[in-house]
Amino acid sequence: RVVAVIMVGGPTKGTRFRPLSLNVPKPLFPIAGQPMVHHPIFACSRIPNLVQIYLIGFYEEREFALYVSSISNELRIPVRYLREDKPHGSAGGLYSFRDYIMEDSPSHIVLLNCDVCSSFPLPDMLEAHKKYGGMGTLLVNKVSAESANQFGELVADPETNELLHYTEKPETFVSDLINCGVYIFTPNIFSAIEDVLKQKKDRANLRRVSSFEALHSATKALPPDFVRLDQDILSPRAGKKELYTYQTLDFWEQIKTPGMSLRCSGLYLSQFRRTSPHLLASGDGKRTATIVGDVYIHPSAKVHPTSKIGPNVSISANARIGAGARLINCIILDDVEIMENAVVIHSIVGWKSSIGKWSRVQGEGDHNAKLGITILGEAVDVEDEVVVVNSIVLPNKTLNVSVQEEIIL
Numbered sequence: 001r002v003v004a005v006i007m008v009g010g011p012t013k014g015t016r017f018r019p020l021s022l023n024v025p026k027p028l029f030p031i032a033g034q035p036m037v038h039h040p041i042f043a044c045s046r047i048p049n050l051v052q053i054y055l056i057g058f059y060e061e062r063e064f065a066l067y068v069s070s071i072s073n074e075l076r077i078p079v080r081y082l083r084e085d086k087p088h089g090s091a092g093g094l095y096s097f098r099d100y101i102m103e104d105s106p107s108h109i110v111l112l113n114c115d116v117c118s119s120f121p122l123p124d125m126l127e128a129h130k131k132y133g134g135m136g137t138l139l140v141n142k143v144s145a146e147s148a149n150q151f152g153e154l155v156a157d158p159e160t161n162e163l164l165h166y167t168e169k170p171e172t173f174v175s176d177l178i179n180c181g182v183y184i185f186t187p188n189i190f191s192a193i194e195d196v197l198k199q200k201k202d203r204a205n206l207r208r209v210s211s212f213e214a215l216h217s218a219t220k221a222l223p224p225d226f227v228r229l230d231q232d233i234l235s236p237r238a239g240k241k242e243l244y245t246y247q248t249l250d251f252w253e254q255i256k257t258p259g260m261s262l263r264c265s266g267l268y269l270s271q272f273r274r275t276s277p278h279l280l281a282s283g284d285g286k287r288t289a290t291i292v293g294d295v296y297i298h299p300s301a302k303v304h305p306t307s308k309i310g311p312n313v314s315i316s317a318n319a320r321i322g323a324g325a326r327l328i329n330c331i332i333l334d335d336v337e338i339m340e341n342a343v344v345i346h347s348i349v350g351w352k353s354s355i356g357k358w359s360r361v362q363g364e365g366d367h368n369a370k371l372g373i374t375i376l377g378e379a380v381d382v383e384d385e386v387v388v389v390n391s392i393v394l395p396n397k398t399l400n401v402s403v404q405e406e407i408i409l
């Protein structure tokens, strides 16, 4: 039996995702028309003998209630949200719900970060993990040497795939092989976390004896029940024949910023071509818009037949797209209205916003640059014939003049 756990974090995390995380928890932000966390959940649902999926976070329970009940029904697998009273770190969070996780006596626990975009090759990874025979297997990926320092960098044995060395976000380059935030563990992971908790307790007791050290470490010290999977477990246990790696050759990205959510939306839409073609708009027939490449349109959205949409566009519930509008590489959220002949390119348009006739909302398309795409927060009004380029507009603003490279507060 297998139990899957997805770490979703909480409201104090995901700050780089603003202003889009102001109205919805980041894990529920729509990517390719589905909540971010839906993609790893869907991938878990294909693991043989999966009995339960838990989401662990410190968001309010009610924020996830509707989603977990609908996805449980849809997939016919129980999905449950477990709330931490405060952040315990990625391993501490897992540990605090060990009784729930062990209820089904799983032989394996699949653990995933919710903010990664991947094809999640979980069944193959599970097979590899069983062959290695260790406590845990990490999904790893090669990235450019310049970007590696945003991740856990690691060295693996090319023959046995054993994890030999692990450093979390090092200042000096270690390796371009990085941790993808996707793991398979045996239940022994709980003893490994327990060991760390014990060491921390012992150290805290020692510190109480030495008041000098206490004075100097007080500001840096994390709470004693806070355990990070990467620094506290992976680093010290590398090279001990307990941890192994499985390299993905398919797509993998991290979703920390709105720009990356737009890029990942495109990656998942192109994956839908293979896995869920029914979710893609076809553009067949005279009464539908012209569709270019991979496009998702929610069934309740109204898209004028003379508009042209795609590639990489996803349009959420109740959006209205007017005659002659042109949309390329964008995410249009619920209840947005785009009027006649407006153009939206390399942008995210927030809930209930409206874009006037002949207006243009666009970015230059650099997903990594701070102002590489244009983002409109909730209920932003762009009046007729206004041009918005490479800008971020906070919620509830009205734009009646054109702007470029601006953050409008």
Ligand code: GDD
Pocket (backbone or CB within 6 Å): 007, 008, 009, 010, 013, 056, 057, 058, 084, 086, 087, 088, 089, 090, 093, 112, 113, 114, 115, 116, 150, 151, 152, 153, 168, 169, 178, 179, 180, 181, 230, 254
């Ligand atoms: N429930 C809960 N409680 N979730 C948490 C907590 C916590 O206290 N802390 C972090 N998370 C969740 C986050 O929401 C995210 O999904 C995941 O755990 C990892 O978050 P961080 O610990 O902030 O690490 P990171 O995202 O900067 O980096 C991690 O992931 C990278 C891959 O995306 C590291 O493991 C890196 O090594 C790795 O490359």
